Each structure stands twice: as structure tokens, then as C-alpha cells.
Amino acid sequence: MIDKDLISKYAYLDKSAMLARVFSYPNDLKDAVSRYSGLRLQFEVPKPLKGITIAGMGGSFIGAFFLQDLLQDEWELPLFTIKDVYLPAFIDKHHLLVAVSYSGNTEETIRIIVEARKKGVPTVAVTSGGLIAEHAEKLGYPVVKLPPGLAPRAAFPYILTALTAIVDSVVPSTNLTQSVAEAASFLERHCDNLLHIALDLSEWMLQNYLTNRLLVVYGYRPYLSACYRLKTQINENAKFHVFFSELPESNHNEIMGWETPSNLFTLTVRANEEPPHLRYRMEFLLKLWSERGVPFREVKPAKGNRLEELISLFYIFDLASVLLALKRGVDPTPVETISQLKKYLDTRINLRDVLKPQ
Numbered sequence: 001m002i003d004k005d006l007i008s009k010y011a012y013l014d015k016s017a018m019l020a021r022v023f024s025y026p027n028d029l030k031d032a033v034s035r036y037s038g039l040r041l042q043f044e045v046p047k048p049l050k051g052i053t054i055a056g057m058g059g060s061f062i063g064a065f066f067l068q069d070l071l072q073d074e075w076e077l078p079l080f081t082i083k084d085v086y087l088p089a090f091i092d093k094h095h096l097l098v099a100v101s102y103s104g105n106t107e108e109t110i111r112i113i114v115e116a117r118k119k120g121v122p123t124v125a126v127t128s129g130g131l132i133a134e135h136a137e138k139l140g141y142p143v144v145k146l147p148p149g150l151a152p153r154a155a156f157p158y159i160l161t162a163l164t165a166i167v168d169s170v171v172p173s174t175n176l177t178q179s180v181a182e183a184a185s186f187l188e189r190h191c192d193n194l195l196h197i198a199l200d201l202s203e204w205m206l207q208n209y210l211t212n213r214l215l216v217v218y219g220y221r222p223y224l225s226a227c228y229r230l231k232t233q234i235n236e237n238a239k240f241h242v243f244f245s246e247l248p249e250s251n252h253n254e255i256m257g258w259e260t261p262s263n264l265f266t267l268t269v270r271a272n273e274e275p276p277h278l279r280y281r282m283e284f285l286l287k288l289w290s291e292r293g294v295p296f297r298e299v300k301p302a303k304g305n306r307l308e309e310l311i312s313l314f315y316i317f318d319l320a321s322v323l324l325a326l327k328r329g330v331d332p333t334p335v336e337t338i339s340q341l342k343k344y345l346d347t348r349i350n351l352r353d354v355l356k357p358q
């Protein structure tokens, strides 16, 4: 399950133990379920509840995207996600805003909270602390606390479970958090095989990156969050450029780019049972890539329910991105350029002022 040899092989480089963190996904999910299941939020659920909106950036956004993949085509309640500073006009006091920021100091999420306050939108914060926790305490809106000391992207099992527990608490007919517990056991049963896939994938990506190729990750619903996770995890862990492209939309524009030779390679996430309308498109694309000499791979989730499938893809991709970093000799945890940008913005914008009532 936890490959101790692999962890010790890279201990000299992986100074903040990101690899061990990913290996502990099943435990983290179980720990998160025990922390958050049965969550009771001290606030009044809007009646009627017209929708749930989840806002966050980067590692604090991906849990919302995951929930959209999980629920969007089955759920009648609108689930909206924001990774921006704009709160759409239709979000009013009959919506619930869940503002996720691991650090609690992210400008965009703070601006969304301020906009929501102006419009009287009920808000719940998910954070480990920072200005957002301070502000919530002052104004008396609920905070679901994340464990401290993690990289935001490594807090994914906690963020996801905090979100499912919030949804369960405001929509009593759901029991998503129980399904997360079951997905943790599913992951335990499959993790050896998933590690094998991740090792192979990381080596293939490394060989392509070493020949100056750039990766495009393709996928379709309900696996878009997993594709986007692979992109962002390679960005932050391995410090490489990666592009993410949605099917079938990219068949209507981006596909033209293959008429010109490029230095791209592709990875496509495909369903175990792919509907014909997507299978035919994939047949065409695979033939095109073969003819143009474009290296390509396909990845399928472990067979399970949708939540289990998504978790299995996240596990493969998180491991593969960390292994890619370690194999290229890079410490996966530090995100120096992001930190520098945040420091620079701190010199230009006082977030305490942004939070002050106008």
C-alpha cells in the first residue's frame, strides 16, 4: 500500500514528504470522514435553497470541480463553482456560498466573500485559518476547519470531505460523506495496481518532457476534474507546463492544430464503458495522432461507482505528478513562483482593507 522503499529512495529530495502524503490518501479520507461526518452548521439554511455555489482557487478549487463531476447530471439542485473574483448576479440570499481557502488568505476568495456579504448570501468557510477564519469569527458565520500544516493541494481529501459533509448537512436527503468512506476502502483495495499505473505514466511523461515535448490532457465529463487535477499537479509538483482540453468541444476548433507539426504529446482520460458518441471521436483522434507521430496514452479509472472512479484517477495522477517531479530531480512541495506572486500582491493590496465593511 505505502511503498516505503520508494519513499526512502527519494527522501533526500522530497523534503516535505509529498509522496508519503499522497500514499496516505485512504487514511486521510477516513480521518476526514471521522472529523466531518454528521457536521452541524450553526446557521439557518435558506428556504427554499435554490443552489450551492463553491468558490476557491487552485488547490482549494479542485474539490468543487470534483463535486460537479460527481453530481451535476444527477442532481436537481444547481451546483455552481467559481475560481474567480466575480460572484454571478443570480446568486442571492436563497443560495449557499461555500468559500474554500486552505490558507484563508487568498485574495479572490476573500473578494467573493465580501461580495456575498453585500448581497446577504449565507456563507460557510472551509479553511485552516488566516484572514477568512478571523473574519468568519467576527461576523459569526460557520467555519469548517481544515488540519493545518499541509500544502493546499495535499489537503484535497480533507477539502473534498468537508464539502460533502456541508452538502449532506444542508441537503438531508444526501449521504455523500458515507460514500467517501466507502471510496477510501475502495482505494485501499486498488492502490497497488494504481501505483503501478502511476509509475509507468510518470516514466512515460518524463521521457517525453526530456525531449522537449509538452503535454495536453484530454477528457470529457464526468472526468474533467481529474484531467484538470493532472494538469495542475504537474504544474505545481513537477514545475512543467501542461495544457488541459475538453472533449468534445476541442473537436470543433483545437483539432485543427494537428494539421501543423508540433512538439505536443497527449494523455486522454477515457471511461471504462464509453458511450458510442465519444468512442467514435476517440477512434478518429487516436488514428490522427498515430498518423502524425504524436505520442499518446489513455488512462482509465479503476472500475467502481463514479466517486470511486474519480478518486482512483486523482490518486493515479497525484502519484504520477509527484513521481515525475522526483524523477526529474525536483522537490514537489515548494511553489516558489506562486509564493513570490502572493508576496508581491501583499505589497500592493491590503486584504484586511478589502474585508472591512464598506
Ligand code: PA5
Pocket (backbone or CB within 6 Å): 057, 058, 059, 060, 061, 100, 101, 102, 103, 104, 105, 106, 109, 151, 152, 153, 236, 335, 338
Ligand atoms: O496548491 C497551491 O498552493 C495553490 O494552488 C493554492 O491552493 C492557491 O494559490 C490558493 O491558495 P489557498 O488554497 O490557500 O486558498
